[in-house]
Amino acid sequence: MSHEIFNPLDPETIRDPYPVYRTLRESDPVHWHEELQAWILTRHADCTSVLKNPDLFTADFRKVGVPTPGPLLSLQTLDPPDQTPLRHFAVEALRSQDLKQLERDAETRAAALLDGLAGRETFDFVADFATPFTLGTISQLVGMPPPEADEEWRRHNERLHRSMDSGLDPDSEEAGLAARQHFSDYVARWLAGKPETGISGFVAANRHRVDYPDEVLFNSLRAFWHAGFEVPARFLGNALVTLQQHPDAAAGIWDDIDTAVEELVRFSGPVHVVSRAAVADTTIGGRAVRCGDMVVAVLAAANRDPQRFTDPERLDMRRDPNPHLGFGRGTHSCLGNVVARIEARVALRALHDRYPGLSVVGTERFANATLHGHSSIRVRPAGVLAAVH
Numbered sequence: 233m234s235h236e237i238f239n240p241l242d243p244e245t246i247r248d249p250y251p252v253y254r255t256l257r258e259s260d261p262v263h264w265h266e267e268l269q270a271w272i273l274t275r276h277a278d279c280t281s282v283l284k285n286p287d288l289f290t291a292d293f294r295k296v297g298v299p300t301p302g303p304l305l306s307l308q309t310l311d312p313p314d315q316t317p318l319r320h321f322a323v324e325a326l327r328s329q330d331l332k333q334l335e336r337d338a339e340t341r342a343a344a345l346l347d348g349l350a351g352r353e354t355f356d357f358v359a360d361f362a363t364p365f366t367l368g369t370i371s372q373l374v375g376m377p378p379p380e381a382d383e384e385w386r387r388h389n390e391r392l393h394r395s396m397d398s399g400l401d402p403d404s405e406e407a408g409l410a411a412r413q414h415f416s417d418y419v420a421r422w423l424a425g426k427p428e429t430g431i432s433g434f435v436a437a438n439r440h441r442v443d444y445p446d447e448v449l450f451n452s453l454r455a456f457w458h459a460g461f462e463v464p465a466r467f468l469g470n471a472l473v474t475l476q477q478h479p480d481a482a483a484g485i486w487d488d489i490d491t492a493v494e495e496l497v498r499f500s501g502p503v504h505v506v507s508r509a510a511v512a513d514t515t516i517g518g519r520a521v522r523c524g525d526m527v528v529a530v531l532a533a534a535n536r537d538p539q540r541f542t543d544p545e546r547l548d549m550r551r552d553p554n555p556h557l558g559f560g561r562g563t564h565s566c567l568g569n570v571v572a573r574i575e576a577r578v579a580l581r582a583l584h585d586r587y588p589g590l591s592v593v594g595t596e597r598f599a600n601a602t603l604h605g606h607s608s609i610r611v612r613p614a615g616v617l618a619a620v621h
């Protein structure tokens with residue numbers, strides 16, 4: 233049974249999925265998973281060709297007869313040509329922003345957050361730094377204050393997060409849709425107030441230029457905003473733990489921080505899987521795939537494929553070129569990768585400057601197979617990150 237080979241939510245797999253990915257890649261790289269009713273792809277070449285061919289492997293599941301619930305209709309669930317004007321609009325909105333200023337303000341934000349933790353014997357890197365840092369940065373970029381971070385916000389966010397695994401955990405779907413709707417309603421109210429700054433200001437002023445239903449526009453901005461803090465917060469946590477686990481390799485991080493960030497995305501990027509559906513009969517790696525079949529590209533497995541990367545299990549801060557799939561590929565590739573890179577270099581630099589002796593003293597993981605990361609990383613300000621220097 234496939235679950236015996238690959239059960240993505242098995243606690244051991246959540247803790248460290250890479251051995252299972254490797255076994256799959258070596259033994260059955262285009263694996264039909266009976267319980268998931270999906271093809272699991274673990275080779276770089278197969279994942280890349282699926283992501284680069286939206287005409288054959290769609291993100292719009294309506295094309296294979298699976299309805300898309302309203303809160304999911306966005307630029308993430310449309311394909312070209314339907315997606316194209318919206319994707320271009322989003323890119324233009326991002327380019328209209330002063331990203332140099334965003335970076336300077338992110339530096340100030342990171343320093344202030346870390347200063348505020350001074351004197352503590354330990355703190356939670358996720359709750360006390362990574363989440364407020366990424367949330368503050370995306371809020372500035374979008375020009376929209378985050379909804380009040382109260383109990384209701386926390387509950388909706390948890391439900392949205394859990395529902396990323398709804399393919400594995402169907403019970404999580406309904407609450408996840410309600411959470412998305414809740415956040416989209418917030419975006420709609422914000423846009424109705426005619427914001428003047430940030431990406432929401434751009435959208436409010438230029439909305440007439442794109443012909444999409446309000447629902448699609450609001451959901452797309454919500455997706456941008458939500459991905460803009462949740463995913464980089466997971467990434468920063470993974471990066472910190474990876475650096476602590478590989479002190480020798482980590483020593484090279486400051487030689488070229490941008491190259492190092494790419495390697496951290498390859499080695500411990502948080503987005504492990506993305507899904508598509510085949511819209512016609514075809515083959516992948518010699519296996520017959522039928523129209524309507526679901527195809528899961530395991531980006532994290534592709535990122536350690538020895539056919540694509542020399543010595544892929546080694547964290548190599550000077551790896552270049554680094555054609556990782558951590559930001560996806562093709563028409564749905566990460567719209568916020570520039571912002572993610574800014575956040576990564578600012579946060580790692582600030583952490584190193586302020587607490588060069590930082591050490592991780594305990595971690596807890598989210599039981600999430602799509603977005604791998606930690607719910608808590610307890611750190612002691614004095615200790616080990618000095619080894620990283």
Ligand code: HEM
Binds near residue numbers: 319567
């Ligand atoms: C290290 C941090 C990040 C990682 C690893 C990451 C990764 C990814 C990946 C793998 C995809 C492709 C999904 C697919 O193919 O279905 C994606 C899409 C996306 N990302 Fe990111 N992301 C990060 C940060 C961000 C940030 C900061 C933003 C916003 C500022 C953002 C906004 C988006 C959006 C809107 C999409 C959907 C694009 C589309 O479907 O056209 N991401 N991201």
